[in-house]
Amino acid sequence: xxxxxxxxxxxxxxxxxxxxxxxxxxxxxxxxxxxxxxxxxxxxxxxxxxxxxxxxxxxxxxxxxxxxxxxxxxxxxxxxxxxxxxxxxxxxxxxxxxxxxxxxxxxxxxxxxxxxxxxxxxxxxxxxxxxxxxxxxxxxxxxxxxxxxxxxxxxxxxxxxxxxxxxxxxxxxxxxxxxxxxxxx
Numbered sequence: 001x002x003x004x005x006x007x008x009x010x011x012x013x014x015x016x017x018x019x020x021x022x023x024x025x026x027x028x029x030x031x032x033x034x035x036x037x038x039x040x041x042x043x044x045x046x047x048x049x050x051x052x053x054x055x056x057x058x059x060x061x062x063x064x065x066x067x068x069x070x071x072x073x074x075x076x077x078x079x080x081x082x083x084x085x086x087x088x089x090x091x092x093x094x095x096x097x098x099x100x101x102x103x104x105x106x107x108x109x110x111x112x113x114x115x116x117x118x119x120x121x122x123x124x125x126x127x128x129x130x131x132x133x134x135x136x137x138x139x140x141x142x143x144x145x146x147x148x149x150x151x152x153x154x155x156x157x158x159x160x161x162x163x164x165x166x167x168x169x170x171x172x173x174x175x176x177x178x179x180x181x182x183x184x185x
Contacts, residue, residue, distance in 0.1 A: 003038035003059040003088075038063040051081045054109050058085060070109030078107060147183045148174070154181055 010016055014029040038059035045056045054075055061068045075081055079098050086094035097115050101107070106115060148167075151174070155164045167174040178184035 003063040006039065007034045007036060051075050051077050054081055055085055055088070058109070059088065068109075068113060070111075070113045072108045072110050074107045075109070078102070082112060147178055150183055151177055151181060 011032045011034060012029055013032060014024065014027065016032075019027050037056045040056060040060065042060065045053060045060055048056055054070075054073070057071070058068055078101060082094050082098055082101075097112060100115050101112060104111075104115070106112060151167060152164055155167065155177075163177070167177050175184065
């Protein structure tokens with residue numbers, strides 16, 4: 001992402017593009033100015049006075065500690081700094097975080113990351129519940145199919161084809177038989 005490795009490419013636009021040799025004399029080459037914000041010294045980052053300091057601090061902390069502890073300094077340009085952080089770090093779901101931040105009047109990095117963690121936990125919980133429900137349905141279907149199969153085996157051993165047919169077409173009757181043969185738990 002934007003903090004885990006240095007720029008290792010040319011600073012020449014023409015070096016980075018595939019341009020036919022015959023066309024190169026007609027294509028302007030531009031020098032690319034790369035600022036590796038995550039690799040600035042702590043002292044230089046602290047010199048920033050604008051919201052950009054928050055981004056520089058985030059990238060620096062992620063590079064040096066692989067975690068981020070936001071401070072409580074107010075941010076003037078909330079949407080812009082969070083969108084820029086998202087673009088540079090791969091941080092997802094930022095639009096939702098911005099919306100909730102506005103609703104709750106959160107205006108500092110510590111608050112934004114608390115919201116992000118809260119939203120992540122909520123989403124994880126939702127996904128866990130969905131997965132649990134689906135797993136429960138699958139296991140319930142298997143268990144139900146096993147009970148009906150066992151009931152059919154018992155009825156077949158008794159030689160009662162009419163009971164088998166009725167149990168497979170009449171839910172109430174099937175449940176009565178499942179209880180009678182103690183298959184329904």
